[in-house]
Amino acid sequence: MKIVKQWIKVEPYDGIEIEKRIERACRVCYRSNDYISQDSYKQLITNCIKSGHESVIEHEKISVYFYGDVGSYKDLTRHRTGTSFSVESTRYCNYSSDKFENDIHFIDPVFIENKENYDFCIEGYKFAEEFYMKMANNGAKPDELRMLLPHGTAAEYVLTANIREWRHILRLRTSKKVHPSIRQLLIPLLLKFKQDMPELFGDIPYDEDFPTEWYAEIKEY
Numbered sequence: 001m002k003i004v005k006q007w008i009k010v011e012p013y014d015g016i017e018i019e020k021r022i023e024r025a026c027r028v029c030y031r032s033n034d035y036i037s038q039d040s041y042k043q044l045i046t047n048c049i050k051s052g053h054e055s056v057i058e059h060e061k062i063s064v065y066f067y068g069d070v071g072s073y074k075d076l077t078r079h080r081t082g083t084s085f086s087v088e089s090t091r092y093c094n095y096s097s098d099k100f101e102n103d104i105h106f107i108d109p110v111f112i113e114n115k116e117n118y119d120f121c122i123e124g125y126k127f128a129e130e131f132y133m134k135m136a137n138n139g140a141k142p143d144e145l146r147m148l149l150p151h152g153t154a155a156e157y158v159l160t161a162n163i164r165e166w167r168h169i170l171r172l173r174t175s176k177k178v179h180p181s182i183r184q185l186l187i188p189l190l191l192k193f194k195q196d197m198p199e200l201f202g203d204i205p206y207d208e209d210f211p212t213e214w215y216a217e218i219k220e221y
């Protein structure tokens, strides 16, 4: 068993180019290409978002790779509009095999602040793995083995969404009401988007009290 940290990898993008391409698409509405200047995209995009003219921001998409817990992708895959998902399959990945070093990886539940409960959770992971391996050694297939995998099992998944849907997901999924393991992943992502594309993401609120030391690392793509 390995206790691992969540991470994010963002497919490289150029925030200014994304905003400029959105401007170009948007100006079709007004035949106003002649208004394009070095930074005319800034005001145009700000106006579109303020007025709810948001279909224009659907023209651009970004892919993000997550290494998180099964519970987080279970929640995020509920977003069905303007999204595409690919998720590590617990039906095909056999964690008892050499390919996975005969180990199940579980996400570190850092947000369980009561030490005793944290230890109970790690103990639960150990039991799950012990019986997973017992069943595997007894000939069980991944389809059968996955019945033992808890929400905390680590898995990689990739989400591609257009900018309108990213705004929607990040607005919904970075608030205090959302499971901490999702906030761990999405708050640092939102902060990156805010920095790179302020006109598109600057207005989105998030849980500013969430401990920064819990943020998932944004790794090199």
Ligand SMILES: Cc1cc2nc3c(=O)[nH]c(=O)nc-3n(C[C@H](O)[C@H](O)[C@H](O)COP(=O)(O)OP(=O)(O)OC[C@H]3O[C@@H](n4cnc5c(N)ncnc54)[C@H](O)[C@@H]3O)c2cc1C
Pocket: 078, 079, 080, 081, 168, 169, 172, 173, 177, 178
């Ligand atoms: C704090 C929180 C708690 C939640 N708790 C639960 C829970 O207990 N149980 C549960 O089942 N789910 C729960 N959810 C999931 C939630 O109900 C949504 O299914 C999920 O957030 C996907 O969002 P969305 O519906 O906006 O879909 P998206 O696919 O992100 O859709 C984007 C937008 O498109 C429009 N749209 C999409 N589909 C339709 C449609 N069929 N008809 C009309 N308009 C549509 C809506 O305007 C929607 O907001 C929870 C979500 C949050 C954030």
